[in-house]
Amino acid sequence: MKKQLLLTAMAVLCLSVAGFSQTKGTNALSFGVNVTTDKTNENLPTESTTKNSSFSLGYGYFIxxxxxxxxxxxxxxxxxxxxxxxxxxxxxxxxxSYQRYFPLFKTLFAYAGGKAAYTYGKLEESNTQSISNQDYTSNQYAVGAYGGITWFLSKRFALETNLLSADILYSEINQSTTNTTSTFYTNKRTTFNFKSEGFINNLGFKIYVLF
Structure with missing residues (x-):
C-alpha cells in the first residue's frame, strides 16, 4: 500500500512539474546556437570552405x-x-512569434506557430587577386509558419528544435563595386518568393530557462 502511494505521489509530482512549464504566466528566456562547416576538394589547391554560424537570444511569455x-x-x-x-x-x-504546444508523451511536446521577422545583411570581401572592391547590403522581411519538438527537461529548463518551416520572403539588395579604373556601378534588386524547408533541414537547437 505504501509503495502504491509513493508511486502515485511521484506520478502526480511529475505531472505537476510538466504542467508548470507550460502554464499561463510562465516566462521563458531562450538561447540558440547553430554552427555548420562545409569543405570541398579538401587538401587540394582549389579547396573551399564555408562556415555558417547563428546565435539567438529571446524572451517569451505564456499568455x-x-x-x-x-x-x-x-x-x-x-x-x-x-x-x-x-x-x-x-x-x-x-x-x-506565437507558439502553441501539444503534448505527445509526458514532458515531450510538439509545437506549431507563426512569426514575422526582419534581417539586415552586409558582405565584406577580401580578394588578393582582385582590383575591385565590393559593397553589398540586404534587407529581408519574412512572414512564416514553423513547427518542431520541445522537451521540458524540468520545471526550469527546456530543449527545443525546429523541424519544419515555410516563409514568404521579401528582400531588397543594394550592391556597388569600384575598381582601380574608378568605375562605379550600383545594382538594386527586390525579390518576393515562397520558401519551405523539409523535415530535419537546417536543424538547430534552443535552450529555454523557465521562471
Missing part, C-alpha cells in the same frame, strides 16, 4: 496554458574562402 508569444534577436555569419578570396556576410535580425 495561456500551452500558448506562448515571444520576441527574439539574432546574429549570424557566413564565411567563405576559396583560392585567395575570402567573403564574410554578417546578418542582424529580430522577430516576433
Amino acid at each position: 495561456q496554458d500551452n500558448s506562448k508569444i515571444g520576441v527574439e534577436l539574432s546574429y549570424g555569419t557566413n564565411k567563405y574562402n576559396f583560392s585567395g578570396t575570402a567573403q564574410e556576410t554578417k546578418s542582424y535580425g529580430g522577430n516576433v
